[in-house]
Amino acid sequence: MDTFLKFAAELFAVPADTISLDTAYESIPQWDSLAQLRLVAEMEETFGVEIPIDAVPDMKTLRDFYRYIDGEEARVEIPLSAPNLKAPEILGNLRECVESGLVSSSGRFIAEFERKVAAYVRSRDAVAVQSGAAGLHLALRLLGVQPGEAVIAPTLTFIAAVNPITYVGAEPVFMDCDDSLCLDPRKLERFCAEACARTDDGLIHRETGKRIRVILVVHVFGNMADMERIMDTADRYGLKVLEDATEALGSFYEKGRFAGKFAGTIGDAGVYSFNANKIITTGGGGMIVSGDQQLLAEARYLSATAKNDSLYFAHDAVGYNYRMLNIQAAIGVSQIDEIERFIETKRANHQLYRELLGRRAGIEVLPFSEMIRPNYWFYSLAIDGERFGEDRDALMNRLIAEGIQCRPVWKLCHTQKPYLDAPRFAIETAPFYERRILNVPCSTSLTAEDARAVCRAILK
Ligand SMILES: Cc1ncc(COP(=O)(O)O)c(C=O)c1O
Helix, strand or coil: CHHHHHHHHHHHCCCHHHCCHHHHHHHCCCHHHHHHHHHHHHHHHHHCCCCCHHHHHHCCCHHHHHHHHHCCCCCCCECCCCCCCCCHHHHHHHHHHHHHCCCCCCCHHHHHHHHHHHHHCCCCCEEEECCHHHHHHHHHHHCCCCCCCEEEEECCCCHHHHHHHHHCCCEEEEECECCCCCECHHHHHHHHHHCEEEECCEEEECCCCEEEEEEEEECHHHCCCCHHHHHHHHHHHCCEEEEECCCCCCCEECCCCCCCCECCCCCCEEEEECCCCCCCCCCCCEEEECCCHHHHHHHHHHHECCEEECCCCEECCCCCECECCHHHHHHHHHHHHHHHHHHHHHHHHHHHHHHHHCCCCCEEECCCCCCEECCCCCEEEEECHHHHCCCHHHHHHHHHHCCECCEECCCCHHHCHHHCCCCECCCCHHHHHHHHEEEECCCCCCCHHHHHHHHHHHHC
């Protein structure tokens, strides 16, 4: 704590005894410094050590701290969400790419992976790209978002979901979540009714005067947003819906109007991610699905630098180098065959966490929507510090120190530096979950024994 105050005093060039913890927290202008100072202060308190001032600038993550204390990397004995690449077929496929030299954007695996994912989610077609963010970028552009417009987006999400709105020159209008952690459909409806005007030029956000064409829905942690209400609102106001299903490949509605429909296939377009922490991975990668064949054809064209002629390299538009590589897809074709097995493991471990933690006051293992068959991608605990007897961050730091990797939910997008001035609407529930959520190990290689060890450590 002393170091924290000394560091804050240095930052403001005032004597250390004139600065208090509260004034330091409130007046430090840079988020990075603030987060760093908080980390150092918390670590000093938890471990009863003092970090010298000159070491503070290097303390950017918990790992840096452990390295400082232990003089080595922190042990990670139970990872949060590790890829599962055990299928022997993967090495065979990679060998084929290497031996044939087809390691880049040609080769049989790309089309095969697209076909398999499309068949799995019951979409007519799919376009593989370099990342989920690239897929979202293309989809926003192809859904017609223009520079100077606004896109409705949730604040509780990974910033990579929202940044593509900026890439197309538009601005997010941030919305709240409900208890599913996904976009609150009632507030969305209220926003359209109260904060926007229907005009001949479409829906206009009154505060900024910007036109809104698209709602970006994120299916957070494998749960699914209330698509019935969201699609009704979209229809009522003439809006298109882009589903960020990067975390929800495999989740589908079991009940209601969309029964049998997979995340990503309900709106106008949907995007998956195959980043290493996702339910299946290609190292990095993404895929766009849509019922609109034209949109997919344009996505394919733009993702391959808008090449009209591959001999003379003629291009009729400014495209992107977003095509997936054959070596990525070589992993993907095996991974997609395993997805249902992965989901079953995740379901069983989620159930175990619920059984083992369910009776303890102050902890809730957040459920998935009863309307869906989720992919159980990420497990979220909501920690009520007072009732549990330990607050979320103290619990998190204790678990990390024991080699159990866990993490808080993302800092809300509307409070991130690039979006401090972005418009927002009635955000009340997201900050509650931001303070409470702890994501705990959920890898498909997590054994029941590991899950029990995590629960024992939590309940200690
Ligand atoms: C909600 C969300 N949106 C977008 C992305 C971006 O996907 P990618 O990392 O494949 O670009 C991710 C994850 O990485 C995500 O979790």
